[in-house]
Amino acid sequence: MTVATRVIACLDVDAGRVVKGVNFVGLRDAGDPVELAARYDEQGVDELVFLDITASSGSRETTYDVVRRTAEQVFIPLTVGGGVRTAEDVDRLLRAGADKVGINTAAVARPELLVECARRFGNQCIVLSVDARRSDATESGFEVTTHGGRRGTGIDAVTWAATGASLGAGEILLNSMDADGTAGGYDVEMTAAVRAVVDVPLIASGGAGALADFAPAVAAGADAVLAASVFHFGTYTVGEVKDALRAAGHQVR
Amino acid sequence: MTRSVTVLDYGSGNLHSAQRALARVGADVTVTSDLAAAAECDGLVVPGVGAYASCMHGIDVLGAAEVVRRRAADERPVLGICVGMQVLFERGDEHGEVSAGIGVLPGAVTRLQADVLPHMGWNTVRAPATSALFRGVGEEYFYFVHSYAVHATDGSVTTAEHGERFVAAVERGAVSATQFHPEKSGDAGLTLLANWIGTLS
Numbered sequence: 001m002t003v004a005t006r007v008i009a010c011l012d013v014d015a016g017r018v019v020k021g022v023n024f025v026g027l028r029d030a031g032d033p034v035e036l037a038a039r040y041d042e043q044g045v046d047e048l049v050f051l052d053i054t055a056s057s058g059s060r061e062t063t064y065d066v067v068r069r070t071a072e073q074v075f076i077p078l079t080v081g082g083g084v085r086t087a088e089d090v091d092r093l094l095r096a097g098a099d100k101v102g103i104n105t106a107a108v109a110r111p112e113l114l115v116e117c118a119r120r121f122g123n124q125c126i127v128l129s130v131d132a133r134r135s136d137a138t139e140s141g142f143e144v145t146t147h148g149g150r151r152g153t154g155i156d157a158v159t160w161a162a163t164g165a166s167l168g169a170g171e172i173l174l175n176s177m178d179a180d181g182t183a184g185g186y187d188v189e190m191t192a193a194v195r196a197v198v199d200v201p202l203i204a205s206g207g208a209g210a211l212a213d214f215a216p217a218v219a220a221g222a223d224a225v226l227a228a229s230v231f232h233f234g235t236y237t238v239g240e241v242k243d244a245l246r247a248a249g250h251q252v253r
Numbered sequence: 254m255t256r257s258v259t260v261l262d263y264g265s266g267n268l269h270s271a272q273r274a275l276a277r278v279g280a281d282v283t284v285t286s287d288l289a290a291a292a293e294c295d296g297l298v299v300p301g302v303g304a305y306a307s308c309m310h311g312i313d314v315l316g317a318a319e320v321v322r323r324r325a326a327d328e329r330p331v332l333g334i335c336v337g338m339q340v341l342f343e344r345g346d347e348h349g350e351v352s353a354g355i356g357v358l359p360g361a362v363t364r365l366q367a368d369v370l371p372h373m374g375w376n377t378v379r380a381p382a383t384s385a386l387f388r389g390v391g392e393e394y395f396y397f398v399h400s401y402a403v404h405a406t407d408g409s410v411t412t413a414e415h416g417e418r419f420v421a422a423v424e425r426g427a428v429s430a431t432q433f434h435p436e437k438s439g440d441a442g443l444t445l446l447a448n449w450i451g452t453l454s
Contacts, residue, residue, distance in 0.1 A: 002376070002414060002415065003372060003397070003415055004374060004376065005374075006375065041439070046374065046375055071267075071269055071270055071273065075273075075274050075438070075439055075442060075443060076396070077398075077434075077437050094266060095269070097267060098267070099267060099270070099398075122266075122303030123400075124302065124303070124371045124373065124398045124399065125302065125303075125398075170371050171371075171373060199369055200370065200371065201369055201371065201373045201374070223369060223373070223374065253375045253394040
């Protein structure tokens with residue numbers, strides 16, 4: 001047997017509440033991240049990602065509290081990202097109960113942050129989150145963006161993923177900003193291009209729409225597939241995604 | 254009767270999850286660096302994430318290795334988790350740096366040979382029929398995160414495969430250990446922890 005392909009649900013959290021429409025039948029409170037985490041756990045999700053999109057630093061405490069309460073109830077891995085700038089931020093999230101911490105813009109600005117964090121906490125809990133789009137500005141044709149995809153950096157996304165892994169990231173979360181929110185399928189070419197240069201686990205993100213979208217991302221080399229709105233809107237369940245992956249010959253839990 | 258469990262706090266990672274999961278299955282859990290508590294509890298959990306050398310450094314600073322050795326010699330239960338399992342062996346070799354372990358289990362920890370590392374995610378295991386930890390656990394998946402492992406397997410250990418076969422769990426006398434994280438392995442992990450609690454006396 002080998003390690004199973006992971007299906008990951010991502011929740012955007014703002015000031016302690018899940019945002020980006022969540023439309024679940026039978027939830028007491030569709031905006032409560034802890035309740036949603038428990039629901040996805042029941043559906044058999046393999047891992048959860050909380051993306052903290054809180055603008056004000058004052059609300060960070062709320063995020064730590066959400067992480068703490070989730071870790072009390074849900075016994076599966078939890079990754080938290082968004083606004084992580086320093087090793088101290090990583091430390092606080094890990095202490096609150098996160099198993100892994102996603103680093104994005106701060107690593108683009110200062111790659112040594114990955115080295116510091118990997119040395120202090122181990123590379124297994126450092127996830128490099130790469131928001132990339134197609135672009136003529138780079139050799140691979142994929143460019144790192146910041147600020148939610150609005151700002152190009154001129155940095156080659158494929159090269160950056162490889163650099164990030166060599167600096168200490170234990171996993172790459174590759175999010176296609178072109179595909180994100182389109183429900184038109186993952187950017188499998190980008191997934192394959194990054195897979196070719198990194199030997200740490202790779203999560204494909206952005207674009208999941210149909211059940212048939214998941215297996216091609218895995219065939220392109222993703223170890224895990226991440227989705228958000230298709231789960232939030234109840235388009236289908238985690239279990240249905242796993243059935244589709246299994247039918248395509250991929251091992252799932 | 255409620256069993257007392259101490260999760261040894263020597264500065265390594267997220268102890269919250271282990272504490273909560275053990276409490277969920279009915280243990281009276283204390284997270285502490287107090288060696289007297291570690292010596293006296295019904296069951297001692299040695300957690301651990303990150304590098305082998307830094308975990309052993311934390312254990313040595315605390316002087317906790319001797320407590321673990323004494324418990325093992327006295328047949329008092331110990332459960333190592335992830336790097337907390339690895340440090341129970343004689344030595345670890347990371348990046349060519351060899352560190353002495355606590356040494357209550359024979360063997361060494363070396364790098365896994367696999368295309369993708371860390372071995373991160375859910376995998377199945379093969380347990381011996383006599384296993385107490387895996388009693389009632391069928392073809393379940395457990396959550397692993399590691400790049401190093403113990404390779405010397407014999408019929409007494411539980412194994413898993415990622416690139417190659419390695420030791421996923423050990424039960425030897427009062428010393429138990431899992432390379433995976435039972436506290437992050439959903440219901441299967443909780444069952445395993447409940448089984449371990451059931452062995453305490």
